[in-house]
Amino acid sequence: MSAVSVTPAPVPAAGRVRKRRARWYRQPALMIGLVLLAVILFMCFAAPLLTSFNPDTQNLEQPLLGIGQAGHLFGTDQEGRDTWARLLFGGQVDLRVAFLAVIFPFIIGTILGSVAGYFGGWVDTIIMRVIDIVVAFPFFVLVIALVFVLGTGEKSIYIAITAIGWVSYARITRGEITVAKRQEYVLAAQSGGLSSLRIIGRHLLPNVITQSIVYAMSDIVQDILAIVTLSYLGLGIQPPTPDWGTMISNGQNFLTTQWWLTTIPGLAVVITGLALSLIGDGLADLLRPGTS
Amino acid sequence: MTGALQLEVSDLRVQIASHGGVVRPIDGVSLEIAPGEAVGLVGESGSGKSMTLKSILGLLPPDAKVTSGSVVFDGTELTGLSHSRLNKIRGRRIAMIFQEPMSALNPVMRVGNQIAEGPRVHLGMSRAQSVERAIDLMRRVGIPEPERRFRAFPHEFSGGMRQRVMIAMALSCDPELILCDEPTTALDVTIQDQILRLLAKLCHESGTSLMFVTHDLPVVAQVCHKVAVMYAGRIVERGTVSEVFGRPLHPYTLGLLRSAPDVDRPGLSLVPIPGSPPSLASPPSGCRFHPRCQFAEEDCKVTDPPLRLLDGDRATACLHYERCLDQMGTDT
C-alpha cells in the first residue's frame, strides 16, 4: 500500500463523536423512504377518514365512471365500486399480509441460521443442503405450487412464504455468525462458561441481526409482489376482499379506455416498493461499518 | 545548474476536501530534476511523498485537487492539462512504478500483454512488434524464459518478479523520467537489493531520470544522487545525498538518520523521533516540526520558516540549522 493515503491524520476525538451522532437523519434515502412509507401507511390505515365509500359496495348502475365523476376520485370499476376506496382498503390488506409474512421466515431463518453457523458440523451441513435445494427453485414457482397444495387464501400465503422465505435469513445469519464467532468477545463469553443459547442470543445475534433487517426490507417488497401476483391470478386474496392484484386483474380488459383502473394500483405497488427499497438502502449505508 | 531542467515543481499545493475539514497533504513543495539525475524523496508515512508523484501525472483521487503551484516538464505545464494530452505524456515520456505489484497489475490480463500495451498505445506498434518488444524487455529486466512467461498471469509470479514486470512496463516506451513510489518496500531485503541495482543500472544505461519516493534512507543512498526530505506536506531539506546524510541541516533529517539502523555502526542505539506526524487539517503553528524538535526555540513556534537556499543546491527550512551541526559533532 502506498505510504501516503488519502485519509487525513487523526482528527481530535470530540469532533469525531459529534459527527457520528448526526448521521442517521442525514441519510437522504432513509429519510425519504421513511416519510413516503409513513404517508402510505397512514393513507391505507386511516382509510375511513379519507373516503366515504365502502370498497365492497357494488353499484351496478354506475360502472366504469371516469376520474372525478360523481364524487369518485378515481372513478369506479365495472361493478361500480369506488376505485379510491378499494385502493386504500386493498392497501391495508396487502401491506398487512406482506409485513406479517416477513416475520415468520425472519424468526425461523435467523434461528436455524444461528444454529448452523454457531455449531457447524453435521447440523450445518444438513441445513445448508436444505437451503441449497429450496434455493434451486424459483421463488414464485414454489409459492404457486404450494398454493396448489394448500388452497387459496391468506393463510396459504403465510404458510407458503414462510416455508420458502426462511432460507435467505438463514444464509445471512449463518454467514455472519460463522465470522463473528471467531471474535474475541465470543471466546471470552465461552471461557466464562456461558451457555451456547445465551452466547448466541445475547452476544452474537444483536451484532449480526442488522444484515437480516436490511434484507427484510427487500423481502417485504418481494412478498408484496408475490401476493399481488397471486391475487392477479386469482390464487391469492380472494374476492370480495379488496386487493391491488385483483384490481389490476379486474381492470386489464379496460386498459385502452379506463386505463386508470389497472395503472393506479400498479403504481401503488411501485411507490410502496420504492419507499421500502429506499429504507433498505439507507439502512444498509448507515449500518455498513466504517463508511459514511 | 547546467542544462535545462527536465522537471520543475514549483510551490505545489494540493487540497483534499474531507469530512474532517480541508486537508493539505502537499503544502508548498518545490523540486527540480535535471536530465539523467536520480532524486530521492524521503519522509514518514503521511508526509505527502506518494501524493507528490501522483500529482505530477494527474493521478490524484477525485476529491483532491491542485490549488496552486506548477509542474513543468520539459517546458510544458502539466497541472490543468487535459486528460487526452496528459495521456500522451503518461507512460510515454513519464512512467511510474508502484509499490505493491500484486495490486498494481491487472489480475486478469496476461503479464506480457500488460507490458506490450504501452508500445501499442503510444508507439503505434503492431501486435507482433509489441509482443517482440515486451519479450525483449522481460529479458532485460532479468525474467527467465520470457517467451513462455509472456502468457503468465500476475499471480503466477513471485513478488520480486512482479516488480521486474512493473519495471519492464515502465521502460517499455523509453521514457525520459520514471517516478518510483516505494518500489521495493513490499519486497524481501535480498530481492530489494537486486531490484535497486537493476533500476540503477537501467537508468544509467539509458540516461533516464528517476524520482524515487521512499521512507527507507539506505535505499535512497544506494540509488540517488540528490535527495529532498519531506515533512507534513513540505520539503524541509534538500541537497546531494552525501551532503544531506553526512551533514544534515534540519532536525527532522537528523532524527530520521538517528532512528534508522546503520550497518556500519551496529552498536549505536536508535533514537526514535518523539511524537507523531501532525494533522494535515490543522498543522501546528510556526514551524511544523517544532512540537517534536529537540532544538525548538521560541521563534520556532511562531515563524513558519520557508525553504532557504544555502550555497549550491543545498536548502533547509530550519531557522537554527547550525544546531544540527553541533549535534552531529557530538554523535561521532
Added chain:
Amino acid sequence: MGRMSFVLRRLALLVPTAVGVTIITFFMVHLIPGNPAVTILGQHATPSTVAALDKQLGLNQPLIDQYWLFIDRLFHGNLGQSLYYGVSVSSLITSHLPPTLWLLCYAAVIAVVISVPLATLAASRKDGVRDHVVRIVPLLGLGMPAFWFGLILQTWLGTKLRLFPVTGYGSGFSGHLQSMFLPALTVAVALCPVLIRSLRASMLGVLGAEFVTTARAKGVPAPRLLVRHVLRNAVIPAVTVLGINIGYLIGGTLIVEQVFAIPGLGSLMINAIFERDFTVIQSVALIYGVLVVLVNLLTDVAYVALDPRVRFDA
C-alpha cells in the same frame, strides 16, 4: 487441468441438490396430512374419484416405493400422464420448453444490453447527476410487478401503437424476435435493477483498484481502459450475481408467459394449477429446478473461465 477438475467437482456437488429437488417435487402433495389424492382433487374429491386416482398414481403403496418408482420412471424419461390433457407429460414439456428458453435468453440479452452501459455510466462519474439518476431508476424497478408492466407495454406498444404483436410466440426466427420482444423486455426490466446495482458496485470497486491507477499512469486512453481493464474485471462478480438471480429471472417468465399468452412452461404450469393437473405441476416444477441448477453450473463455469486466479484455488 485444474480448471476441468474444478468444474467436475462443482458438478458432483450439484448431484445432491438435484436429488433434493426431486424429493421436494415428489413430496409436495404429501405435505398435507391425509390422502394426497384428496389434496389433488380438491373440490372434485369423491370416494370414487379418489379411489381412481389412488390407483392411477399408485398412492396406496408405501412412500419409499412410490419415490423409487418416481425416480425410476424419471430416468426413463417417463413423467407420467397429464390428468387433464391425457397425454404424456414429457411430450407436453418438450413442446412447451422452447418458448420459455427463448424468453429466458432473449430477456438475459436485453437485460445485459441495458444494464452494462447504464452501470458504466453511473460508475464513471460517481455521485454525479448521471450516477444518481441511474441509481434511482432501479429502485422503481425493484417494486414493480412484472405482469403489470407487461400489461402496460402490451397496451401502449402493442395495441395502441401497433409496434409489436400483443400475444403469442410467432413463427420462424424473426417472428419469434418480434413476438417475444415485449415479454422479453418485461422480464429483463424486472432483472435490470439488481444487475445495474451490482455491476455498478463492482465497477466502482474495480475503478478504485491500484491496477487501474497503473493503467492510467501508462497513459491508456479512457475507452480502452474501461473495457480491457475495468469491465473485464468487473464482470466477474456480476456474472455471479446474474447466476444467483436466475431463479428470479425464471420466476418472472412464469407470469409474463401468462400475460402475453406464450405457450411456454409458465403457461403450462398456471393452467395445470387451475385444472389441478398434479402430474404436470410436479414435472414442471422439477424442470424449473433442474434449469436453475444447470444455469448455476453454467455460471460457475463462466466464472472459472473469466477469472484466471480461480484455477489454482481449491
